[in-house]
Amino acid sequence: SQTIHQWPATLVQPVGSPLSLECTVEGTSNPNLYWYRQAAGRGLQLLFYSVGIGQISSEVPQNLSASRPQDRQFILSSKKLLLSDSGFYLCACPSSGTGLYNEQFFGPGTRLTVL
Amino acid sequence: SQQGEEDPQALSIQEGENATMNCSYKTSINNLQWYRQNSGRGLVHLILIRSNEREKHSGRLRVTLDTSKKSSSLLITASRAADTASYFCATAGGAAGNKLTFGGGTRVLVKP
Numbered sequence: 001s002q003t004i005h006q007w008p009a010t011l012v013q014p015v016g017s018p019l020s021l022e023c024t025v026e027g028t029s030n031p032n033l034y035w036y037r038q039a040a041g042r043g044l045q046l047l048f049y050s051v052g053i054g055q056i057s058s059e060v061p062q063n064l065s066a067s068r069p070q071d072r073q074f075i076l077s078s079k080k081l082l083l084s085d086s087g088f089y090l091c092a093c094p095s096s097g098t099g100l101y102n103e104q105f106f107g108p109g110t111r112l113t114v115l
Numbered sequence: 116s117q118q119g120e121e122d123p124q125a126l127s128i129q130e131g132e133n134a135t136m137n138c139s140y141k142t143s144i145n146n147l148q149w150y151r152q153n154s155g156r157g158l159v160h161l162i163l164i165r166s167n168e169r170e171k172h173s174g175r176l177r178v179t180l181d182t183s184k185k186s187s188s189l190l191i192t193a194s195r196a197a198d199t200a201s202y203f204c205a206t207a208g209g210a211a212g213n214k215l216t217f218g219g220g221t222r223v224l225v226k227p
Contacts, residue, residue: 034214034215036217041222042219042220043203043217043218043219043220044158044203044205044215044217045217046214046215046216049214059214088155090157090158092158095160102163103148103160103163104148104158104160104215105160106150106157106158106159107157108156108157109155109156109157111155
């Protein structure tokens with residue numbers, strides 16, 4: 001089964017600073033990859049998903065961007081952070097890799113606080 | 116907007132009691148999934164029920180799905196303190212394609 005790594009685990013950044021969060025996946029090839037954000041005490045909001053290298057779909061307009069430079073690497077970025085970017089960021093991929101309609105495995109998450 | 120909405124938002128029970136939470140959704144789905152999240156951690160998949168299934172069991176978990184009412188329930192029997200967590204439903208398929216759409220979650224506290 002897949003293992004998803006995320007780093008850093010926690011991050012405190014000032015408003016206006018850049019951001020780079022990384023997600024890497026082991027145990028599968030050519031997986032669909034997803035970035036979610038969870039505000040405190042809330043559910044998950046899908047931000048981006050990718051079905052392959054260089055292919056990114058954005059779900060909500062925002063201050064963030066995503067890139068997929070390698071098959072098992074998914075990066076979430078921002079040029080200038082806003083206070084509203086604070087949250088818990090989770091990377092996920094389906095159990096079968098491309099897995100339409102399968103359960104998803106989640107990484108441990110990155111807790112971002114923008115001050 | 117959220118596809119799934121959980122009810123109640125929070126639940127407090129004694130160890131040994133059963134915990135029931137519900138999820139409602141709005142559009143057609145391929146399946147509905149339940150996840151658990153311990154405080155500050157990633158989500159763990161619990162159970163997946165497909166649109167042509169009505170009930171599914173996994174250990175102390177029982178999930179039902181009523182597609183005519185667009186609703187699902189998760190029952191945790193004989194709860195333990197370790198079941199304390201937030202529980203989320205998520206829908207897949209239909210209008211959302213191969214993406215999961217999550218509800219706001221139910222926070223469950225099991226008191227020893």
